Amino acid sequence: MLARAGLRDRAAFAELYRLSASHLLGVILRIQSRRAQAEEVLQEVYLNIWRAAPGYQAAQSQPMTWLTSIARNRAIDSVRRLQARPQMAEAAAADEEQEIDVTEMYPDPGPGPADLWQQAVAARLLQRCLAGLSAEQQQSLALAYYQGLSHTEVAEQLHAPLGSVKSWVRRGLQALKQCLERAGAEGAV
Numbered sequence: 001m002l003a004r005a006g007l008r009d010r011a012a013f014a015e016l017y018r019l020s021a022s023h024l025l026g027v028i029l030r031i032q033s034r035r036a037q038a039e040e041v042l043q044e045v046y047l048n049i050w051r052a053a054p055g056y057q058a059a060q061s062q063p064m065t066w067l068t069s070i071a072r073n074r075a076i077d078s079v080r081r082l083q084a085r086p087q088m089a090e091a092a093a094a095d096e097e098q099e100i101d102v103t104e105m106y107p108d109p110g111p112g113p114a115d116l117w118q119q120a121v122a123a124r125l126l127q128r129c130l131a132g133l134s135a136e137q138q139q140s141l142a143l144a145y146y147q148g149l150s151h152t153e154v155a156e157q158l159h160a161p162l163g164s165v166k167s168w169v170r171r172g173l174q175a176l177k178q179c180l181e182r183a184g185a186e187g188a189v
Contacts, residue, residue, distance in 0.1 A: 001013075001015050001016040001019070001063075002016060002053060002056055002058075002063045002066075002067075003053075003056070003058070005049070005050065005053040006053035006054040006055075006056055007054075013049075013050060013053075016049075017046060020064065020067055021042065021046075023064070023068070024042060024045060024067060024068065024071040025038060025039070025042050027068055027071045027072055027075065028041050028042055028045070028071055028072075028074070028075040030075075031072065031075035031076060031078075031079060032075045032078050032079055037078060037082070038075070040078075041071075041074050041075050041078045042071070044074050044078075045067075045070055045071045045074050048070050048074065049067065049070060052070070125180065125183050126176075126180070128179075129175075129176050129179035129180060129183070130176070132175065132179060133172050133175055133176070134168070134172075136158070136160070136164075136168045137168045137169075137171060137172030137175070138172070139158060139168075140154055140158070140165055140168040140169045140172060141168075141169060141172045141173070141176075143157055143158070144169055151165050151166050151169065154169070
């Protein structure tokens with residue numbers, strides 16, 4: 001049958017499979033103890049047999065010895081591949097019945113959707129409150145808080161007196177505080 005399978009006789013190959021599959025699965029299971037993995041290896045074995053059958057030489061080994069050596073080598077390769085996988089994948093493969101959610105094992109440290117939504121609402125509210133300030137107050141606050149400039153540096157940038165800049169910043173912050181408090185009381189944040 002092996003010689004006929006080498007000539008691409010599908011019926012002979014099917015009969016070869018029927019007669020040898022249980023024995024080869026047993027060989028694989030002695031090396032690869034997980035049945036699902038062993039069945040995958042058995043499939044690889046028969047693909048290998050189909051490809052290598054034309055090169056089989058009866059004078060060198062008995063048919064079952066040849067088939068068993070292919071199965072044994074594939075099973076050993078399979079075990080080596082599993083050992084080479086990262087531990088996380090190995091743990092998941094060892095526990096096939098229990099499905100592991102990687103997102104629960106390694107949660108994202110960043111903000112979640114609710115936090116991002118809350119931040120977006122707060123940013124929109126802040127923009128609306130900033131829009132209610134005068135141009136001088138907006139510029140003074142932007143330079144002081146977004147650019148990190150001192151009151152003196154803001155005054156130099158705007159070509160304005162230092163006292164005016166301090167007043168714009170103080171009044172702008174008071175107006176922002178009142179606007180944000182009103183929004184909080186209304187339930188906007």
